Amino acid sequence: SYVLTQPPSVSVAPGKTARITCGGNNIGSKSVHWYQQKPGQAPVLVIYYDSDRPSGIPERFSGSNSGNTATLTISRVEAGDEADYYCQVWDSSSDLHVFGTGTKVTVL
């Protein structure tokens, strides 16, 4: 089945840029969606269709997808951005939603 690989952790200083990658075979041919999950809370959609933001999500959150890597970028990182982030795709060959392994973002 399709596998999405994310780095376990990313550390970033406040005000800097965090980039979270999501690797998958030819992932650029799929649409990637991203979720933010803070401790003890349900995930929240932050990016859909690779780079679209739901209403209420700050413009600091952006996404891109090409080749074998999709990327979630958080600009001007704030302490409140500290959370786990998951990518997600639909694997049409298996009729299955697949989530990435998750990345913990730590704000230094």
Add this chain to the structure above:
Amino acid sequence: QVQLQESGPGLVKPSQTLSLTCTVSGGSISSGSYYWSWIRQPAGKGLEWIGRIYTSGSTNYNPSLKSRVTISVDTSKNQFSLKLSSVTAADTAVYYCARETWDGGYDSWFDPWGQGTLVTVSS
């Protein structure tokens, strides 16, 4: 705005059936191009999609769980439900329900999610 709320027993014995219900408020479960999904997350681990149902009754299940999962919908109550049979300790997790927006093609995403409910499998 649409809100989802999971309910059901927090403790299930091994080999028994886990049953959860998700109540949708703020909108009709029958309106729009939406699937209704169940997702779970063991403590300290990642997210696993369990399955989904369309309001027509059409379902898709994770192949790894398919033999044990049943998802149903009750449009009169604006609810959908999950049954997972023959549970073991490996099924202990926080279970989330979520609305899945479907674009009519191959893409869909989850928004919003319920708050989640912890189900522990133990004797």
